[in-house]
Amino acid sequence: MPLMRGLLEARLQAAFDRVEPGADPQVRPSERADFQANGALSLARRVGRDPRQLAAEIAADASLEDICSAVEVSGPGFINLTLAESFVVGELAALADDARLGVEPSADPCTVVVDYSGPNVAKEMHVGHLRSTIIGDSLCRVLDFLGYDVVRENHIGDWGTPFGMLIEHLVDVGEKEAVHELSVGDLDMFYRQARSSFDGDEAFRERARRRVVLLQSGDEDTLRLWRLLVAQSVGYFDEVYGKLGVLLTDDDIVGESFYNPLLPAVVTDLAAEGLLVESEGALCVFPEGFTNRHGQPLPLIVQKSDEGFGYAATDLAAIRDRVGRIGARLILYVVGAPQAQHLEMCFAAARVAGWMAPDARAVHVSFGSVLGTDRKMFRSRTGETVKLADLLDEAVQRADAALAGRDPGSDAAGRAEVAHAVGVGAVKYADLSTDRGRDYVFDWDRMLAFEGDTGPYLQYAHARIHSIFRRAGEGLEEVRGRPVVGDKAERALALALLGYAEAVDDTVHTWSPSRLCGYLFALATAFTTFYETCPVLQAADPDTRRSRMLLCALTARVLEHGLGLLGITAPEQM
RNA sequence: GCCCUCGUAGCUCAGUGGAUAGAGCGCCGGCCUCCGGAGCCGGGUGCGCAGGUUCGAGUCCUGCCGAGGGCGCCA
Structure with missing residues (x-):
């Protein structure tokens, strides 16, 4: 279609x-x-x-x-x-018979690498990771649905100088105790203590430095301790991803350590192209069009004066690997707005280095910060950064309370699954529905409301439609045929339903799930108006009833599917 | 200091150069005793300021004001 x-x-x-x-x-x-x-x-x-x-x-x-x-x-x-009404009716009938709900696969699909989430080993996942993770997750789902070959990459921070300090702290605490601390998700405490030893203890600092050298040189015992740290953190990330309901798995982890062996080739390539310039002891690339505060060319530091590699080297190696080895024609970086210039410089350098195929594209899918209702960076009451795991638990807890309030007769056990879907869905929808480029205000009461442009509202609309079918004793999929769209509200709903493909198209062109959110809310609103003015089960005649059942079924299907592309589940009852 | 992003209704946000700038929340006043109230109708001297381009500017350009961010060995 x-x-x-x-x-x-x-x-x-x-x-x-x-x-x-x-x-x-x-x-x-x-x-x-x-x-x-x-x-x-x-x-x-x-x-x-x-x-x-x-x-x-x-x-x-x-x-x-x-x-x-x-x-x-x-x-x-x-x-x-x-x-024309005849056209609308025909299109709608076709939509009802289409498992893809009118969304055609991309005419020109390609391999696309999506770089998102990217937490750091031995560091807590916080709200900063929330946006990257769920925006990236949604984009992966949309691209996959459109037939792209989606390669998810979770570029975790699992390498570099901090690991000298972390490993030494691990040794000091004892492996057993360290594993325990990390497995219960007390990552920040672990990191803080390591940091504090590093800052306050000269001997520790020296040990940490030596440990970095051992790690870099592949010392087996050091690597074993390093793997222990990584494994514990990854296990914890998985827990959070599980709560969040995103697609990421361990197979998607391509951490900084992965690129470590590939860094020398980056230097070789750049040197061969004559792009590497020594400046203040460091090897740099100066991509065209970037200047510093004095109007001088801005460097991308590939190799530091101490011969260690900078993060730019890793990012360049990643582009080289993604295009060269994986064959990506598109790379999405779901990364916060502050990194815009750094990424643009990397993209520019990769292009002149010849690592980007002529038709390959790298896109920074940037996003703003999460703010509290005071419009300052979102923090807990005590002023600390909010752990993502705690945030999700609170969301589920608040959703459960809201559900219990709406239906006092419900039992807690029966509510658990729905509360999870509603709580996490509310958090995701609040985030995804705001234009990603802007900062947005995190407000529990607003996102969990069943009224207005919220996740729960859309889920409720979906559940209500299922309730119509339960009452009728029919299945959603059983309704077929050509609908009637004579009534104004029927027609408006029909047009909204036929707009799903365009909404998905729009989402992928702007890399903005907010477009899809806006569409789904408009669809739910159109349905509400329809439902208000057009009796379904009590329709005047069987044909009208069947036609309206079809409109209901299609609305439920589009809502469920659309929410699915956002990574939000739609319970049939709530 | 230079560069980037953002300033739309009381609040939170939509608005691919097109007609009278829209939602949601909140507030006020009505209505509906209807399939799970996700109700329905009415109520608003809002595009930071000043120029410019255009038949047409919230949207593009310039300057200013305000907020946030970036600006060499952290990622």
Whole structure:
């Protein structure tokens, strides 16, 4: 099924071409009709014609009879397009028979690496990881659905100088005790103590330095301790991912240590291209177009003056590996906004180094910070960063309380699963529904409300539809046939349902799950209006009833599927 | 100091160069005794400021003000 907008545009294109080949019809959603074509205005300007007259000519020339019931010139030269009922009905029937709900696989799928989440070993996962993890998770789900070969990469921080200190602390605490601390998720305490020893104890500092050297040189006992640290942390990450309900598994971990052996090749390649410049003892690349505070070229430090590798080296090695070995034509970096310049510099360096295939793209899917209701960085009451695990537990707890309040007769055991779906769904939806580029305010009461643009609202809408089918004693999938869309609310709902493909398309073009959220909320709103004015089970006649059941079923399917692409589960009862 | 991002209603946010800038929450006043109230209708002197480009600017450009971030050996 083609996108409605695309279909209209294609039909209008022929008429526009006859005036000026390639002129854009500019089909947009309209408040005055279903769609409107704005292209005649700018075209008239270019060819020196009267806009209204030209619009009328194009409207008469375009063959839209089978799609539109009205094609009218309006205002200064807009062409208003109203879809024919027969067309809407036909499309809707096709949608009902389509397991993909109108969303076609990508015409040009490729291998795409999605770099997201990226927690650090022996460090707590906090709200900062929340956004990367769930935005990345949603994008992976959408891309996978569109037929891309999605390679998830969890670029965890599992290498570097801090590990000298962490391993020495592990030795001091004792392996058994350390494993215990880490397994219960007390990662911050472990890290803080290591840090404190490092800062306050010269002997410890020296041991840590030697340990780094041992680690780098592949000392077996040191590696064993390192693996212990990594394994404990990864186990803990998995717990959090489990609570969060994201796709990441251990197989997706491609930490910094993975790239360590690949770093010398980065230096060799860059040197061979003549891109490596020694500056203040460090080996640097100076990508074009980046300057520092004095207007001087800004360096990407590949190898530090102490001959150790900087993080830029790892990031460059990752690009080289992802394009060269994995064959990615697209790399998404779901990373916070502050790293924008660093990533742009890496992308630029990778391109001049020749590691990016000409048609390969690297995209920084950046996002803003999570703020508290005081508009400052989100922190706990005691001013500490909030552990992601605690945050999710609180979400589930609050959801459970909300559910218990709505249905005092329900028992806690029966609520557990739904409370989890609602609590985590609320957190995810609140995050995903805000434009990712901006900071957003984390507010428990708002995100957990059953009214308004929230996860629980959408889940509830979905559950209510299931309740209609339970009452009718029918299954969602049993409803088939051509619907009737005579009523205004029926028609509005039908058009909303037919817009799912475009919403998914929009999401992937902007790398913004917020587009999908906006669509789902609008769909739920359209359904509410429909449900308010159009009796379903008590419809006047069997045909109307069946038709409305079909609209209900489709709405439930789209809601469930759409929420699924956001990584949010939709319970059938709540 | 330079660079980047962001300033839209009381609050939280939508708004792919197009018509009268929209939602949700909150607030006020009505309505619905209907399939699980996710109700329905009405109520608003809002695009930080000033220029510019354009037939048309919240959207593009310039300057200013304000907030956040970045600016060489941390990731």
